[in-house]
Amino acid sequence: MTDDTSKPFTNDPQELLSSKHEVEKQKAQFSSFVRSVSGDATAEKGQVVEPQHRETDQQNNMKDVENRMLE
Numbered sequence: 001m002t003d004d005t006s007k008p009f010t011n012d013p014q015e016l017l018s019s020k021h022e023v024e025k026q027k028a029q030f031s032s033f034v035r036s037v038s039g040d041a042t043a044e045k046g047q048v049v050e051p052q053h054r055e056t057d058q059q060n061n062m063k064d065v066e067n068r069m070l071e
Contacts, residue, residue, distance in 0.1 A: 010016065
């Protein structure tokens with residue numbers, strides 16, 4: 001990957017559009033790579049992890065109790 005921090009900022013619409021296309025191309029390449037690595041695993045766009053699949057987080061539970069006490 002290239003380091004884009006060396007490029008000056010621009011307001012030129014053509015340059016902005018070409019930058020956007022470059023970023024979209026990189027995202028597509030990354031998505032393709034992830035699909036090739038993940039094999040048969042399916043992941044849908046915007047997939048939400050169900051709460052029952054998560055382990056309870058003791059620290060978050062303690063913070064919830066603390067916040068309720070402060071209310």
